[in-house]
Amino acid sequence: MLSLCMIVKNEEDFIGRAISSVREIVDDIVVVDTGSTDSTVEIARKFNARIFPFKWSNNFSEAKNFSISQATGEWILVLDADEIVAKRDIQTLLELTGSEDYFGYSLITRTYCEKANLVGWMPNPMDYEEGTGHSGFYPSPLVRMFRSDPRIRYTGRIHELIEVSINQHGLPVKRTDIPIHHFGMTRGENHFHNKLMHYAELEEMRGREFPQNPEFLVRAATLYMEIGLLEKALQLLHEVTDTKPGCADAYHKLALLSEKTGEHIKTEDFYLKALNCEPANPVVQYNYGNYLAKRGRDEEAVRYLLNVIRVKPEHFNAHFLLGEIFFKSGKLNKSLIYFTEVRRIYPAYVKARHNLGVVYYTLGKKKEAAEEFIEAIRINPEYSMPRFYLGLIYAEHGQKERARNEIEISLRYDPDNKEARRVLEYI
Numbered sequence: 001m002l003s004l005c006m007i008v009k010n011e012e013d014f015i016g017r018a019i020s021s022v023r024e025i026v027d028d029i030v031v032v033d034t035g036s037t038d039s040t041v042e043i044a045r046k047f048n049a050r051i052f053p054f055k056w057s058n059n060f061s062e063a064k065n066f067s068i069s070q071a072t073g074e075w076i077l078v079l080d081a082d083e084i085v086a087k088r089d090i091q092t093l094l095e096l097t098g099s100e101d102y103f104g105y106s107l108i109t110r111t112y113c114e115k116a117n118l119v120g121w122m123p124n125p126m127d128y129e130e131g132t133g134h135s136g137f138y139p140s141p142l143v144r145m146f147r148s149d150p151r152i153r154y155t156g157r158i159h160e161l162i163e164v165s166i167n168q169h170g171l172p173v174k175r176t177d178i179p180i181h182h183f184g185m186t187r188g189e190n191h192f193h194n195k196l197m198h199y200a201e202l203e204e205m206r207g208r209e210f211p212q213n214p215e216f217l218v219r220a221a222t223l224y225m226e227i228g229l230l231e232k233a234l235q236l237l238h239e240v241t242d243t244k245p246g247c248a249d250a251y252h253k254l255a256l257l258s259e260k261t262g263e264h265i266k267t268e269d270f271y272l273k274a275l276n277c278e279p280a281n282p283v284v285q286y287n288y289g290n291y292l293a294k295r296g297r298d299e300e301a302v303r304y305l306l307n308v309i310r311v312k313p314e315h316f317n318a319h320f321l322l323g324e325i326f327f328k329s330g331k332l333n334k335s336l337i338y339f340t341e342v343r344r345i346y347p348a349y350v351k352a353r354h355n356l357g358v359v360y361y362t363l364g365k366k367k368e369a370a371e372e373f374i375e376a377i378r379i380n381p382e383y384s385m386p387r388f389y390l391g392l393i394y395a396e397h398g399q400k401e402r403a404r405n406e407i408e409i410s411l412r413y414d415p416d417n418k419e420a421r422r423v424l425e426y427i
Contacts, residue, residue: 001028001073001074001075002025002026002027002028002073002074002075002076002077002094002097003027003028003029003071003072003073003075003076003077003148004022004026004028004029004030004076004077004079005030005032005064005067005068005071005076005079006018006019006030006031006032006067006078006080006081007031007032007033007034007054007063007064007080008031008032008033008040009033009034009035009036009056010036010037010038010040011038011040011081011082012038012039012040012043014081014183015031015040015043015044015081016046016047018079018080018082018083018084019047019049020047021084021085021086021087022077022079022084022085022090022093023047024090025090025091025093025094026073027073028050028071028072029044029047029049029050030049030050030052030067030068030071031044031049031050031051031052031067032053032054032066032070033051033053033054034054034055034063035053035055035056040081052066052067054066058205059157060154060156060157060158060159061153061154061155061156061157061160064160068148068152068153068154071148074097074147075097075145075146075147075148076145076146076147076148077144077145078144078145078162079144080182080184082183082184083109083180083181083183083184084130084180085178085180085181086128086129086130086179086181089178089179092178093145096145096174096176097145101174102172102173102174103146103147103149103152103166103171103172104143104145104146104147104152104162104166104171104174105144105145105146105173105174105175105176106141106142106143106144106173106174106175106176107141107143107144107145107176107178107179107180108139108140108176108177108178109139109140109141109142109144109179109180110131110137110138110139110179110180110181110182111137111138111139111140111184111185112124112131112136112137112181112182112183112185112186113134113136113137113138113185113186114134114135114136114186121136121137121138122136122137122139122346122349123135123136123349123350123351124137125346125349125350125379126348126350127348128179128181131181137182141175142161142162142163143162143163143166143173144180146162146173149171151165151169151171152165152166152171153165157202157203157206158199158202158203159199159219193227196223196226196227197223197227200224200227200229201220203216203217203220203223204216204217204220204236207220211243214240214243214244214247214249214250217237217239217240218236218237218240218247218249218253220236221233221234221236221240221250221253222253225253225256225257225260230257230260233253233257234254237250237254237257238254241254246277247277248274248275248277248278248281249274251271251273251274251277252270252271252274252281252283252284252287254266254270255268255270255271255274255284255287255288255291256287258270259291264295267291268291271284271287271288271291275288280307280311282307282308282311282312282318285304285305285307285308285311286304286305286308286315286317286318286321288304289301289304289305289308289321290321293324293325298325298328298329301321301325302322302325305321305322305325306322309322314345316341316342316345316346316352319338319339319341319345320338320339320342320349320351320352320355322334323335323336323338323339323342323352323355323356323359324355327355327358332363335359336356336359336360339352339355339356339359340356342356348379350376350379350380350383350386351376351383353372353373353375353376353386354372354373354383354385354389356372357369357370357371357372357373357376357386357389358389361389361393366393366396366397369389369393370390370393372386373386373387373389373390373393374386374390377390383413384409384410384411384412384414384417387406387409387410388406388407388410388417388419388420388423390406391403391404391405391406391407391410391423392423394406395423395426395427400427403423403427404424404427407420407423407424407427408424
């Protein structure tokens with residue numbers, strides 16, 4: 001028996017879709033409402049959900065622990081109102097509850113967003129129709145389905161985690177590749193701003209409660225940065241570095257903030273201070289390498305990016321950036337190595353497949369190039385550039401109709417491509 005547990009407030013536009021996505025596999029629906037003034041509760045009742053009012057206490061763990069304490073199932077699935085499980089995955093999810101070997105399962109939360117500058121953001125491989133229309137997401141492996149057990153409880157005022165209690169008791173968990181599709185960052189700028197503002201205030205409150213732990217104020221500053229409150233973020237980060245001068249994360253966020261405001265001398269200084277605190281930190285190494293590459297300092301960038309992949313060999317973004325740097329400098333065989341590595345790590349990264357095709361094309365390996373362009377088009381039929389290059393290859397081989405077809409389609413998606421128009425006129 002599987003219980004669905006949710007905490008909600010004013011989610012009338014989303015809750016029905018969330019419950020519907022898993023309705024056929026759950027036997028019990030627990031909805032904890034923290035003060036809705038819209039039709040959220042009425043919609044939930046239509047699904048025979050059991051509704052529990054809960055006075056909001058600025059603590060997500062308290063609300064979630066109350067919700068799971070009401071569950072009657074042997075297993076619990078936790079969803080937010082703006083999340084769904086794909087129809088093709090729900091039976092697999094249900095089958096997992098039949099195992100006697102594990103106390104929980106980690107699923108991959110795909111938070112869809114168009115903010116490619118977010119750390120960890122991945123381009124959308126278009127492998128789920130649920131993600132259609134979104135350019136990418138950032139993935140978070142989190143335990144979202146677990147046994148109903150009094151030892152398993154959430155901790156943390158926000159960014160609440162069940163993993164802490166599971167690990168404390170040594171309970172076995174299995175990681176899966178099943179995604180939960182999360183649309184919280186696609187609900188409009190106003191909703192996104194308000195949500196992050198609320199999270200930032202809670203993190204700052206937590207930081208005041210536990211001044212010995214700088215991570216809360218750093219997280220608050222990061223959220224304030226995201227919604228444009230740069231002075232507030234700057235104040236908190238300097239507060240951390242004044243009291244905890246060894247906090248690499250604070251210097252790293254100061255570097256990102258200085259880069260955002262165009263203060264390049266400060267940017268570099270803060271990156272170097274962060275690396276002085278944690279020389280092998282791959283996130284700082286990558287972002288500093290990326291910063292150096294944008295400043296045209298490719299040799300220095302390569303050094304830091306190579307450090308990243310020594311620490312994290314599967315860091316596909318570092319391989320991708322190395323491929324771009326070497327291609328730009330004409331070192332095509334080196335570029336080929338790194339784009340090929342991206343393809344191995346993340347086969348559905350459409351831009352990497354396209355870039356690999358361009359390298360092959362430039363090297364005169366037209367057959368291999370065509371294969372990469374065709375695969376890029378299969379992954380994302382609306383990506384115009386692989387079609388343009390594929391059209392060039394067809395034209396060079398005298399296949400004018402195929403060439404014309406690909407280039408005409410590419411122009412539908414990128415009508416400003418003047419070179420494509422010139423080639424089409426020539427054909």
